[in-house]
Amino acid sequence: MDFSQLTANDQQAMEAIVARKQMKDFSRLFTSLVDRCFTSCVDDFTSRSLTSREDECVSKCTQKFLKHSERVGARFQEENQKIAGGN
Amino acid sequence: AGQLDMITDTFNKLVNSCHAKCISTRYLEADLNKGESVCIDRCVAKFFAVNTKVGEQMQQIGSQRQ
Numbered sequence: 001m002d003f004s005q006l007t008a009n010d011q012q013a014m015e016a017i018v019a020r021k022q023m024k025d026f027s028r029l030f031t032s033l034v035d036r037c038f039t040s041c042v043d044d045f046t047s048r049s050l051t052s053r054e055d056e057c058v059s060k061c062t063q064k065f066l067k068h069s070e071r072v073g074a075r076f077q078e079e080n081q082k083i084a085g086g087n
Numbered sequence: 088a089g090q091l092d093m094i095t096d097t098f099n100k101l102v103n104s105c106h107a108k109c110i111s112t113r114y115l116e117a118d119l120n121k122g123e124s125v126c127i128d129r130c131v132a133k134f135f136a137v138n139t140k141v142g143e144q145m146q147q148i149g150s151q152r153q
Contacts, residue, residue, distance in 0.1 A: 018091070021091065021092075025095065028099075040114065057114045060116060060117040061114045063117035063118075064110065064114060064118070065110075067118065067119050068102070068109075068119060068127065069102050071124065071127050071128075072098075072101055072102050072127060072131055075128055075131035075132070076098055076101060076131060079131060079135045
């Protein structure tokens with residue numbers, strides 16, 4: 001988003017809003033990822049600690065989701081640029 | 088800020104939808120495989136197409152009501 005047309009005060013205000021949203025988004029990502037990977041990976045309740053299979057699954061789940069999100073972000077940007085550019 | 092909310096909302100929905108449709112929850116590996124990558128690319132494109140189509144049809148409904 002282009003804030004260069006706003007006054008310095010407005011730019012600062014917008015930057016604060018964006019920073020706050022990014023923080024909120026990060027914590028939302030964290031809790032949703034915990035939920036997602038717990039649901040998909042953990043099903044062995046014969047002990048209190050994670051089995052090595054569950055442990056590896058959670059690692060892979062987290063990493064995969066982050067890579068997935070990154071790729072979606074790249075495609076998302078491309079699509080938005082198409083719309084903005086007016087193909 | 089309202090627009091920013093809408094965009095991040097759309098993005099989050101996109102990430103979740105395409106994950107459900109494209110990523111196996113068996114988590115056999117940490118990296119995206121080729122099939123998943125291709126699926127993600129197509130998923131995003133289709134999501135946008137649906138977005139556009141729904142928007143068009145709602146505009147139609149809106150103008151019919153007038």
